[in-house]
Amino acid sequence: MNRKKSGIQGEALALAYLLKQGYNLLAKNYRAERCEVDLILRDGDAIAFVEVKARANAAYGLGREAVTKKKQQNIIKVAQAYLAAYGMEDANVRFDVVEVDLAANTVTHIPGAFTL
Amino acid sequence: MLSKIKSYGLMGMEGFPVMVEVYVSNGLPSYDTVGLPDAAVRESRERVRAAIRNSGLEFPAKRVTVNLAPADLRKEGSMYDLPIAIGLLAATEQIQNDALAQECLFLGELALDGTVRSVSGVLPMVIGAYAQGVRKVVVPLENAKEASLIAGVRVYAAETLKRVVDFLNGAEPLPVVPTCKWDRTKVSYPMDFADIKGQQGAKRAAEIAVAGGHNLLLVGTPGSGKTMLARSIPSILPELTFEEALEITKIHSIAGTLAGSEGMVSERPFRAPHHSASTASLIGGGQRAMPGEISLAHYGVLFLDEFPEFRKDALEALRQPMEDGSVTIARAAVRSTYPADFMLVAAMNPCPCGNYGSRTAPCRCTQQQIARYLGRISGPLLDRIDLHVEMSEVGYDDIASRQAGEPSETVRARVNAARQIQAERYREEGILFNAQLTSRMAMQYCTLDARAEALLRKAFATLKLSARAYTRVLKVARTIADLEGSRIICAHHVGEAVQYRSLESKYWGEIRR
Numbered sequence: 001m002n003r004k005k006s007g008i009q010g011e012a013l014a015l016a017y018l019l020k021q022g023y024n025l026l027a028k029n030y031r032a033e034r035c036e037v038d039l040i041l042r043d044g045d046a047i048a049f050v051e052v053k054a055r056a057n058a059a060y061g062l063g064r065e066a067v068t069k070k071k072q073q074n075i076i077k078v079a080q081a082y083l084a085a086y087g088m089e090d091a092n093v094r095f096d097v098v099e100v101d102l103a104a105n106t107v108t109h110i111p112g113a114f115t116l
Numbered sequence: 117m118l119s120k121i122k123s124y125g126l127m128g129m130e131g132f133p134v135m136v137e138v139y140v141s142n143g144l145p146s147y148d149t150v151g152l153p154d155a156a157v158r159e160s161r162e163r164v165r166a167a168i169r170n171s172g173l174e175f176p177a178k179r180v181t182v183n184l185a186p187a188d189l190r191k192e193g194s195m196y197d198l199p200i201a202i203g204l205l206a207a208t209e210q211i212q213n214d215a216l217a218q219e220c221l222f223l224g225e226l227a228l229d230g231t232v233r234s235v236s237g238v239l240p241m242v243i244g245a246y247a248q249g250v251r252k253v254v255v256p257l258e259n260a261k262e263a264s265l266i267a268g269v270r271v272y273a274a275e276t277l278k279r280v281v282d283f284l285n286g287a288e289p290l291p292v293v294p295t296c297k298w299d300r301t302k303v304s305y306p307m308d309f310a311d312i313k314g315q316q317g318a319k320r321a322a323e324i325a326v327a328g329g330h331n332l333l334l335v336g337t338p339g340s341g342k343t344m345l346a347r348s349i350p351s352i353l354p355e356l357t358f359e360e361a362l363e364i365t366k367i368h369s370i371a372g373t374l375a376g377s378e379g380m381v382s383e384r385p386f387r388a389p390h391h392s393a394s395t396a397s398l399i400g401g402g403q404r405a406m407p408g409e410i411s412l413a414h415y416g417v418l419f420l421d422e423f424p425e426f427r428k429d430a431l432e433a434l435r436q437p438m439e440d441g442s443v444t445i446a447r448a449a450v451r452s453t454y455p456a457d458f459m460l461v462a463a464m465n466p467c468p469c470g471n472y473g474s475r476t477a478p479c480r481c482t483q484q485q486i487a488r489y490l491g492r493i494s495g496p497l498l499d500r501i502d503l504h505v506e507m508s509e510v511g512y513d514d515i516a517s518r519q520a521g522e523p524s525e526t527v528r529a530r531v532n533a534a535r536q537i538q539a540e541r542y543r544e545e546g547i548l549f550n551a552q553l554t555s556r557m558a559m560q561y562c563t564l565d566a567r568a569e570a571l572l573r574k575a576f577a578t579l580k581l582s583a584r585a586y587t588r589v590l591k592v593a594r595t596i597a598d599l600e601g602s603r604i605i606c607a608h609h610v611g612e613a614v615q616y617r618s619l620e621s622k623y624w625g626e627i628r629r
Contacts, residue, residue: 079144092142094177112177116146 010054010100011038017098017107023048032081035074039098040082046092048111049079054100063099064110072114117141119206119214122221122250123184123199124241125191128405128445128452129366131237131244135185136196136222138203143179149200151184154192163194163226164201171230171278176208190449192404195235198224198254201277202284211284220252220272221245222280223259230277234258236372239365242266254280254290261379262369264296265362296379298358303383305351309524312348314514315341321505321616323527326352327534328595329551330588331438331460331500333423335619336507337477338470342463345507346388346419349461351524353384353417354535360415360548363455367414371407385416387458391425399433405445405452410437413458423464424492431497434460438500441552457552460501464493466623476509490623502551502588504619534598550595555587562590567607575614579621589613 011028019025023041030037039050051071053063075095083089097113100106121136147161168175182200184191199222205211223241225233238259243266245253252270255263260273272290274280283290309319318334322345325332334342356364364381368374374381389398389409400408410418420426437443441457466472467486471479481489498504538549545557553561564572576586590605593613597605 076144083144090142092178093144095145112145115177116144 006054006056006102007052010102011052013054013100013102013105013107014050014052014098015039017109018050021109027082030078030082032078032085035078037075037078037082043094046094047083047088048094048096049075049082050096050098051075051113052098052100054102056102063101064097064108064113067097067113076116117207119203119217121199121203121206121217122245123196123223124221124245125189126193126237126241126370127189127450129240129370129454131241132186132189133245133248134191134196134199136199136203137183137185138200138207139181139183140176140204140207141179141181145177145179147180147182149182149184151182151187152190153184153196154190156194157184157191157196160194160197160200160226163197163228164204166228167197167226167230167277168201168204170228171276171281173205173210173278173281174208176204180204193235193237194225194233195223195237195241197226198222198232198256198274198277198280201226202280205281211281213284213286217284220254221250222254224254224256224274226277232256232274232276232280237370238263239265239362239369242269242271243366245269254283260293261296262365262374264293265298265365265380267295298361298380298382305348305524307344307348308351309348309522309527310520312341312345312521313517314510315345315507318345318505318507319521319527321503322349323352323531324592324595324599324616325459325461325503326354327531327549327599328538328591329457329459329549330502330592330595331551332462333498333501333504333619334461334463334507335466335504335623336463337472337474337509338465340507340509342507343421346417346421346461346463347386348524349417349419350384350386352527352531354528354531356382356384356415364415367407367411367454371412373412385413386419387413387416388419388421391420391422393426393430395427395430395433398430399437399443400445400452400454401447403447403449405447405450407452407454408443408445410434410443410456410458411454414455415457416459417461418458419461419463421463423462424489428492431492432494435496435500459551462501466490473506474509487626493624495624498620498624499582499584499588502592503616505616506619530599533601534595537598537601538595550591550598553587553591553594558587558590558594562594562605563603564590564593564605564610565607568593568605568610571607571610572614575610575617579614579617581617585617589617592616 023043027040037049038052041048053066055063094112095114097110099108117140119138123134123136125132125134165175234256239262242263246269254272254274257273257275264271271293282288336342387409398409437456443456444453467481468489469481471477593605593609596609
């Protein structure tokens, strides 16, 4: 299984999980400022920007550990662009990380994983 | 979504009210602290976050702005953790009773598990807040006793953040610390005057010095009991008054040297820094301009053993505070004035080998070595020490004597009586003892009879006294008269006072010529 495939599979699993939690999908792989955020969803009155990290096994560390400071900054940049584009600067915003373990087929959701 | 919580800040001995404003809004989740916070205040974010989560409460994933007003004064220290946490919880409506939260003043550092940790400077901050109308304070449990010294303030002892929140929500009251009654519990001193064999002259000088708050210099060969005498001085120090104790406690509260939950200081401080002490540690200093040894010895004794071994610049820096009774420490960011009305007790050998002037052991120092050694004590510094005493070896008969000397208790009674007289006489002047007299006051209160006048005139010429030394001799004579209960200064009072000045010409006379 190559990395691209495992990424797409992970995102699909994460999305399915979140939709089951009652989230509504706003955008998938939204791109701005040469960066990308995997999923944008609405959770009640909050908007969640979600980074999905899929792992075949934990040999190279957990998925959440892979969301580095640099990656966080990129997601924040996209979020700012997205909110500006839709005139939602005053929205209640959250940054989530979803960890997908492809071997065990489990999903771990970390709401509010990081802030500015 | 906006909350305002009262807190307090310190700049030296003086404080200023700080309003902790917390604004929680939508937008990208972030956390900003503004209002000139120092590193400890900026780091409070992580402590507050962990403490709130570990108290079973919710830390908002929203846009948080913390403002410490007034915005132009620097905020230092960790005491804003608690007010910031309370502000955050009030702004997110996790605290319902806003009125109570706004009425109280909050001080305290937070541990990651939500425990409230002690902070320094609580007493001066509570005093300042009381003057500005605050009547309820929430302070760390360990600081509760010192805060409770102020009558009229309701002091709530905070153990954990959770309990403070429960209190503000009306779920469970916080313990109120009863106003602390100041008790002068009798302490036993490790050393008593009765234990010192011989050395009658030095003991007498120590008594005079303590009675009038004068500075004392002990010169003597090694083993003559200089250190022992100095260390037994606390046992004859006059009793503290409430006002004195309050001021001492304030300084020690700022320096963070108050022992545990002791509350108010009940003893006069005795500070004995090692001779390697730096100028900043003696005078005060550092980035935050903290009080030094001389301020920690306020209304007590600063004992400098091996006086000439201290760094020259450190010793010379003592001069101005010795004259003024206070010290102003200026640093780039802060400028603080601390009281420093201490009694200096200095002890030294007469020469590097210590045996100069000894009857039993030969001195092996050259004249040059002696001159260099003594020369480390400058004239102006020596001038400010009122009593100079020589201590020689104690003879066998004195050492072996089983007869107990006069106990400290008796000496202390005389000292207290003399202090009483002084306090009464200077009621209008706002000073407490003779050493605090200005030269104008000295002329007014130190009335000499005719024979005393004549004796002082003669001594002034033969000892070549400076104008400063003249005033100081007058003050010492005043104290000796007070110990005797005499209103007028007589010839024998002046005679004794002048005699405590004669060492200067004996040791320093030659090298200064």
